[in-house]
Amino acid sequence: MTKLNSKTEIDLIGVQIDFGAAQKGVAMGPLAIRYAGLAQDLAEIGYTVHDRGDIIPPPDGMSLRHMIRFEQVNATNKQLYDAVSETLTEGHFPLVLGGDHSIAAGSVSAVAKHYEPQGEIGVIWIDAHGDWNDDNSTISGNMHGMPFSAVCGWGPDSMVDFGQKPHFVPTKHCVQVAGHDFDVAEAARMKEAGMNVFPIHDIDRRGMSEVMKDAIRIAGEGTVGIHLSFDVDAITPEYAPGTGTPVENGITAREAFLAVEMLAQSGRLISMDLVEVNPILDDKNKTGRMASELIQLALGKAVY
Ligand SMILES: [Mn+2]
Structure with missing residues (x-):
């Protein structure tokens, strides 16, 4: 038993x-990650895994130029919000497999709302991109x-409207790590x-270890715990070719591993998304694995 x-x-x-993205294919991400053997491997390190299956978006819906397919994205997020809320009520750890990154609006909102009576949550967002546009600032209109x-309360408001008053995550507890395409x-x-x-x-200069120490402090101090939203496009395409929005010269596989290992060791991780795996663009499920x-x-598997 190595889990932490x-x-x-x-x-x-x-x-x-994949309606939140221009490039199609990340809708198949959950299957690719499952085929890599995730559930069995998590069971091997001591977890009981309940596979709740996949949420399927509605086949059509309205679109706006600055919020493409917003109706389908928001309806899918409502389903995810409800699923993550149920998971947390049962006392289980929510592990969300994307899909494009728009789904973090549903997962983070559910986690923030669930823990509201106890306090704020922190969020660490490892990604080549900021994912910090709203419907006015966006160039592409892609909701991922x-x-x-949205989860910080800076819009789009409709993206985090789940039929009750949203509980936003304060930016002082939010950290963007590894961005280089803002x-x-x-x-x-x-x-x-x-x-x-x-x-x-900052990772080039100080190393991932120092950066993650700071990130964990910012997201972890004075909070109930940390939500990790990991976009595989943070990792350079040589190691993670199967992603919808690849950006050259990202972090290495080892830097990514170190980041999540440090989060595991912090003991503060309360929920997680792993998003933007695109099997169509992948090389023999390298990115799924x-x-x-x-x-x-991230969940405590130790190499030694
Ligand atoms: Mn992203």
Whole structure:
């Protein structure tokens, strides 16, 4: 038994959505991560895994130029919000497999709302992108570029409207790690909101270890715990070719592993998303296997 997480039961929740992204294929991500053997491997390190299956988005819905397929994205997030809320009520650990990153609007909102009576949560967002646009600042209209902004209460409001008063995550407990492809207006919004950002050059200079120490402190101090939202596009395409929005010169596989291992060792991880695995663009499920390994390490798998 090497696991470090205090919860012993994990609910696996897949979300077969790619409507939040321009490039199609990440809807098949949950299957690819499952085929890598995730559930069996988590059981081997001592977890009881409940596979809740996949959430399927509605086949059609309305679109706006600045919020493409917003109706399907929001309806899917409502289903995810309900599933994650149930998981937390049962005392299980929510492990959400994407799908495009728009789904973090549903998962983070559910976690923040669930823990509201106890206090704030922190969020660590490891991603090549900021995901901090709203429907005014967006260039593409793709909603996977908006969820981090939405869960912080900076819009789009409709993305986090789940029929009850939303509980937003304060930006002082939110950290963006490994970003290196921000839009100009997006970065301006992040600065205005007081976001904590450790762009990739901070990792170059100080190393992932120092950066994650700071990230865990910011997201962990004075909070109930930390939600990790991991976008595989943070990892350079050589190691993670199967992703919808690849960006050259990202973090290495080892840096990614170190980041999630440090989170496991902090003992503060309360929920997690692993998103943007695209099997169509992948090389023999290399990125699916990478995703499975990242999840296991985040949940306390030890190499020695
Ligand atoms: Mn993302």
